[in-house]
Amino acid sequence: MSLAALLRRELALAWGRGGGPLLACAFYVAMAALLPLAAGPSPERLAAVAPGSAWVALALASLLSLERLFERDFEDGALDLLTLAPAPLELVCAVKCLAQWIAAGAPLAVLAPVVCIALGADPSLAPLTFVCALVGGLGFAFTGGLGAALALGSRRGGLLIAVIVLPLFAPPVIFGGGAIEAMASGLHWRAGLLLLSAYSLAAVALSPLAMAAACRNALS
Amino acid sequence: MIPALANPQRFMDFSRWAAPWLGALAAALIAIGLWLGFTAPEDYQQGDTVRIMFIHVPAAWMGLFAYLCLGVASFIGLVFRHALADAAARAAAPLGAAFTGLALVTGSLWGKPMWGTWWQWDARMTSVLVLFLFYLGYMALQAAIEDEAKADRAAAILAMVGLINLPIVHYSVEWWNTLHQGESIFRKGGPAMAAVYLWPLGIMALGYTALFGSLWLVRIRAEVWRRRARAAAMKVVS
Amino acid sequence: MGKYAIFVWPAYGVTALVLLWMVFDSLGRARRWRIRASKRPEDQGDRP
Numbered sequence: 001m002s003l004a005a006l007l008r009r010e011l012a013l014a015w016g017r018g019g020g021p022l023l024a025c026a027f028y029v030a031m032a033a034l035l036p037l038a039a040g041p042s043p044e045r046l047a048a049v050a051p052g053s054a055w056v057a058l059a060l061a062s063l064l065s066l067e068r069l070f071e072r073d074f075e076d077g078a079l080d081l082l083t084l085a086p087a088p089l090e091l092v093c094a095v096k097c098l099a100q101w102i103a104a105g106a107p108l109a110v111l112a113p114v115v116c117i118a119l120g121a122d123p124s125l126a127p128l129t130f131v132c133a134l135v136g137g138l139g140f141a142f143t144g145g146l147g148a149a150l151a152l153g154s155r156r157g158g159l160l161i162a163v164i165v166l167p168l169f170a171p172p173v174i175f176g177g178g179a180i181e182a183m184a185s186g187l188h189w190r191a192g193l194l195l196l197s198a199y200s201l202a203a204v205a206l207s208p209l210a211m212a213a214a215c216r217n218a219l220s
Numbered sequence: 221m222i223p224a225l226a227n228p229q230r231f232m233d234f235s236r237w238a239a240p241w242l243g244a245l246a247a248a249l250i251a252i253g254l255w256l257g258f259t260a261p262e263d264y265q266q267g268d269t270v271r272i273m274f275i276h277v278p279a280a281w282m283g284l285f286a287y288l289c290l291g292v293a294s295f296i297g298l299v300f301r302h303a304l305a306d307a308a309a310r311a312a313a314p315l316g317a318a319f320t321g322l323a324l325v326t327g328s329l330w331g332k333p334m335w336g337t338w339w340q341w342d343a344r345m346t347s348v349l350v351l352f353l354f355y356l357g358y359m360a361l362q363a364a365i366e367d368e369a370k371a372d373r374a375a376a377i378l379a380m381v382g383l384i385n386l387p388i389v390h391y392s393v394e395w396w397n398t399l400h401q402g403e404s405i406f407r408k409g410g411p412a413m414a415a416v417y418l419w420p421l422g423i424m425a426l427g428y429t430a431l432f433g434s435l436w437l438v439r440i441r442a443e444v445w446r447r448r449a450r451a452a453a454m455k456v457v458s
Numbered sequence: 459m460g461k462y463a464i465f466v467w468p469a470y471g472v473t474a475l476v477l478l479w480m481v482f483d484s485l486g487r488a489r490r491w492r493i494r495a496s497k498r499p500e501d502q503g504d505r506p
Contacts, residue, residue: 146381150361150374150377150378151361151364151374153365153366153367153370154361154364154365155364155365155366156360156364160357160360160361160364163353163356163357163360164357164360164361164378166353166357167350167353167354167357167382167385167389168381168382168385170346170350170385170389170392171385171388171389171392174389174392174393174395174396175392175395175396178392178395178396178399181399182399187399188399191395192395192399195392195395199388207381210377210380210381213377214374214377217370217373217374217377218370218374220370267460267461267462268460268462268463268466269462269465269466271466271470272465272466272469275469275470275473276469279473314480314483315480315484318476318479318480321476322472322473322476325469325472326469326472326473329465329466329468329469329472330465330469332465333461333462333465431477431480431481435480435481435484438484438485438487438488439484439487439488441488441492442484442487442488442490442491442492443491445488445491445492445494445495446491446494446495448495449491449494449495449497452495
């Protein structure tokens with residue numbers, strides 16, 4: 001299967017997977033709605049935590065569809081066939097994560113500035129929030145995919161993936177959230193965005209190696 | 221020394237005397253460290269809370285040290301397919317988690333009288349927290365996969381990734397803290413430490429290291445026996 | 459120790475508890491598996 005065909009297949013699966021991006025977006029909005037309910041509607045307090053919370057909610061929403069990333073192919077034998085494909089397994093894993101990002105990460109990134117503003121953040125933060133969500137979403141997809149591959153064949157699935165992956169999510173959360181907070185406080189924000197991009201690119205480059213190793217291990 | 225220990229029987233022979241010897245050394249060092257720690261004068265700034273440093277810092281160091289040992293063992297197990305290395309990695313995890321948990325609790329109890337908060341989101345404490353989460357994830361992953369060989373390998377891959385991740389987390393929090401220039405940077409222990417505090421700290425650190433070494437050997441022995449018992453049980457079935 | 463006692467003693471207490479747990483759990487585990495491993499008649503290569 002050529003890579004283009006694989007990408008098409010993965011996108012189709014991602015769009016169709018249990019409601020696809022709509023589910024992740026709904027979850028994101030629901031979580032963002034919970035925040036004022038929990039923290040109290042005082043606008044100053046909400047506005048202060050708005051960028052950060054929107055960011056964290058985004059990270060968690062990215063976790064949602066991870067369990068299915070490899071699981072279905074693993075169970076019905078398609079993953080076995082993919083290892084025999086001419087394309088290296090590393091590339092196959094990368095394509096899966098890329099499809100995940102396009103299908104779920106991008107819509108979430110579009111929602112992020114909306115959620116942020118809804119929680120009371122300044123609208124001038126919107127562009128940076130969108131960019132950070134897009135770039136960070138790439139990192140979340142690739143590190144999340146690693147967690148999904150490691151947990152293949154395990155008994156716990158979703159919760160286990162979350163526990164494995166959260167330490168890996170910490171740097172992009174800190175960099176991205178930090179960048180947005182910095183802009184909100186009038187400090188230098190470019191460094192945060194650069195560091196976030198560096199992390200995401202490193203994840204794109206390195207995690208397919210570990211993902212493929214994990215898949216091979218699960219299939220052995 | 222490591223190739224000599226690679227042979228399981230040789231490892232068992234080595235650890236049979238090494239483990240108790242290290243244990244005795246640990247007990248002696250910790251006893252001396254405790255005595256020195258309690259007879260040291262109270263710090264003019266921190267008062268008696270400085271004594272918490274003697275059990276907090278070594279615990280944090282051990283959490284990190286165990287992590288490194290786990291990483292090295294995982295790497296050897298992954299690359300050389302060595303069962304003893306896998307056993308060593310598995311054995312190190314609960315010890316590392318315990319030390320790291322201790323570091324978090326004692327750090328909290330030290331932080332409250334010192335800076336008025338139970339927690340501080342500085343690079344060090346946050347990294348220790350993430351390290352603790354890593355240990356939990358590592359052990360959870362091993363427990364969740366039925367096939368032990370697969371579990372070992374998956375956990376080893378996670379360990380490799382985690383090893384790279386921790387310095388990144390540390391740096392990211394440090395960066396985040398330097399963003400907010402206005403906030404004071406919390407430094408534990410002050411610029412230079414008086415010798416009267418350095419001695420108990422150093423001796424406790426050595427004692428903790430010896431303790432970790434001893435218990436790690438004991439736990440690897442337990443792993444070796446467990447695998448033997450399992451293998452024998454499977455022979456009966458087949 | 460005065461006002462700091464409430465911090466220092468619990469810190470040492472928790473430390474003692476955890477360290478003791480580590481020791482007893484490790485030793486207990488080793489002992490248990492050693493006995494289990496030596497019980498099997500099939501297990502030939504074991505040293506006493």
